[in-house]
Structures are given as C-alpha cells and as structure tokens.
Amino acid sequence: MNCMQVARVLQSYLDGETDEVTARRVSAHLEDCRRCGLEASVYQEIHNALARRADPDSQAVDRLRTFGASLLSAPRAGDDDAEHSTTPPASA
Numbered sequence: 001m002n003c004m005q006v007a008r009v010l011q012s013y014l015d016g017e018t019d020e021v022t023a024r025r026v027s028a029h030l031e032d033c034r035r036c037g038l039e040a041s042v043y044q045e046i047h048n049a050l051a052r053r054a055d056p057d058s059q060a061v062d063r064l065r066t067f068g069a070s071l072l073s074a075p076r077a078g079d080d081d082a083e084h085s086t087t088p089p090a091s092a
Helices: 001-013 020-032 034-051 058-072 080-085
Strands: none
Touching: 001 020, 001 034, 001 058, 020 034, 034 058
8 A cells, every 4th residue: 555545544444444454454554654654643642632522732733734735745656665755744
C-alpha cells in the first residue's frame, strides 16, 4: 500500500472496520512509513480526546490538516520513494 491508499482507509482501520487483508496491509505500511505511522498516532490522540469529551490538542489537529494538505499535493501513487523521504511535520 502507498500513503494515499492508507490515508483513504486509515480511520476505518483504526476503528477496526477493515477486512483482515486490508488491516494487515495497513499495519505493515504503518510499520514501514514513519509519516503515516505518525498520522495514525495523531488520529488516535484526537479520537481519545473526543472520547474523553476534551478538546483535542491543537498541534495534533494542525498536523492532521497539514497531512491532509500534503496528500493533495503528493506525487502520484506508485512513487513510494518520494512519499517515504518526505519529512513529517513536527511531533504533537
């Protein structure tokens, strides 16, 4: 899977709503791709804050927006070298 494919199913994956094959592919990608792994952590942090009925960390929300914007300007699917060399936004 590439970053764009993972971005499309990440929330479903984190909610346990993907089939087993997709879950394994996403999990493997998250282990190999620091950028997507960090974004999965941000999603989880926001989810946990909302579950506590607390405001999510503003830096986490900003990182999520930056990640979404980067997907819109990312190279076409199949250019794995470009997506793995991208420096992720600063940690929340």
